[in-house]
Amino acid sequence: MRGLWGDEMRSLFPCSVVVAVAAVPLTAAAGEIWVTNEKDDNISVIDTTTLEVVRTIETGERPRGITFNSDHSRVYICASDSDAVQVMDPKTGEVLHELPSGEDPEQFVLAPDDKHLWIANEDDAVTTVVDVETREVVAQINVGIEPEGMAVSPDGKLVVATSETTNMAHWIDTTTMKIVANTLVDSRPRHAEFTKDGKELWVSSEIGGTVTVFDVATRSEKSKIGFGITGINADLIQPVGFDFTPDGKAAFVALGPANHLAVVDMTTFEVEGYVLVGRRVWHVAFSPDHQQLFTTNGVSGDVTAVDVAAREPIKSVKVGRFPWGAAMRP
């Protein structure tokens, strides 16, 4: 038979990928993972110590991208179908106000100085820059069709938007707010991140099935990472969200309907292993101490907590319908 986890939609046993429950590490530092539930219009807040949902907070329609500011006093939520970015007080869960976001905001990134929010407007082929203090649109930059992935360099000088249909990474100078380069990547780029040292840009391509690593200085391709899991069709291995361990040694890449995370050595760009999580894994977020990684599993409607050192799943936590984005709050 095909791989037990090989398909995202049609397993006879929809709970079969909920992994065996291992002992929960008692040492985990307190913290929360905030998960947007795209089809429930709310946020599930998971306690990283108890691995239980402790709060559920209403949002606008179809919440997807979610991010906190540097001191975690504000949380920003892309309410895609409300055509707004909501600004919430994470203590009270109260929506303080909305930011003008342009049409259909999907993902965004907050500049390191917390001033500008860079928003991908999926239906509009533009990137909108909003000043979060004045609540005004500073600029709108035309990019390729279906922009999605947004990344900002650690020094705040570069923003990259990736466009799903145009298959490009668009490099934007944050001073001039103009595109300075466009680089091709494989089909349907979904997510982009600069490494913590700012030297590399990683871009995942969902349909191409690869992650492209760019050298930021030359904007040239440095490596292209492919994946392969025994028993799963190559075209179901679809890299989406990813993040890096703070020591810069390992990248954890969510592989969509392959229902696995890949662990990539950031020096050799070799895949070191795969971790089974829930169905249609979208995005990932670390716990405050980086000992756990949380994955949003869209189809199974849960979040898997993964032991980062052991590279094993710990527990899957039921959240709302179609969990999409994830962000950590200490």
Add this chain to the structure above:
Amino acid sequence: MPKNRGIRSVPACLLIALLGAPAQAEITIALTYLRHEEKAPPVLSNLDPIPADLGIAGAQVALADTETTGSFLGHYYKLQVVSVAPGGDLAGAAKKALAASSVLLLDASAESVLAVADLPDAKGALIFNVASGERRLRDADCRPNLLHTIAEDAMRADALMQVLKARRWTRTALIVGPRPRDEAFAATLRAAAAKFGVEILAEKAWTFDTDLRRAAGKEVPLFTQDLPDHDVVLIADETDDFARYVGDNTWLPRPIAGSDGLRGEAWAPVLEQWGAVQLQNRFESVAKREMRSRDYAAWAALRTVGEAVTRTNSTDPGKLKAYILSDAFALDGFKGRSLSYRDWNGQLRQPMPVVNARALVELAPLDGFLHQENEMDTLGLDRAESACAAFGGMR
């Protein structure tokens, strides 16, 4: 329709103006959408007219999608649309089109497709069949210069049969319409039923020649009363004539499937997952109507050319075809898996939605229908079944 779809135009043309000079030499590729119009037979209902720009609108949306990438790379695409009236000079129009462009999107019957592909002028050209689902074009009558983005009819039927088999609705009765296309699709349904272990217990020819719209409630129960007990009524009605009056009028309370009701389609307005809603939005903003399978076929053909030009930096049809048939080719078709071409007959390999009027029911191939190479190849003519020899030297 209660969908959250902000309809916006995509400012593709703006990009060209806003962005700096491309790094590489500029190239331009010309494409022609060549349609041989067919006179549609009269049908009972006026509810769903065939759009005048069927197929063409799909190519136009793909052009805008592709031009954005092109504008960043210095690749320019020119699409001209040529429509030949029924009985008009298709060969003459094709020769003219081939003189101006080496890529054709061909919207015509199987016979006309072959007539164009066999023109001396078409040797070395790259032609996409965007309209004919007939088996023979993927079988003994395949051509080396001809790829197919429209799903083979058997792909539609196989997708449906996988769902019936998975549901264990394997006892069926078949109603066949009076037109040659209906009989051809009935043959396809019979083959698909045999392939997946679905039984056709009885068949009836549709013989009504009256306007059934007022009498369906009286006539159809009687017409279906003598069928042996069955789970599903299959209907072969490829001109969209009478099937709509069979549903909910049958003697036994049974769903209908095949040409109407539950059916396999390459594309349908009910698709929203896998980013499909984005494509639906773009299409609806341009065409002011919902996207159909032929639109999708034309869209996929032009996107295929765009992807090949982008990756090869070439407009040479031979190079483009070699890339399109290679393992490197992966097209994002908004159906959750990357699309590629079968290197034995040039058919676009794609998941097939099985839909009803209101929702996606399943996306075929369904879990459990296995294939040694690619599960999508459980749909349509497989390598071992196809008599096509024209692609023999490609690998």
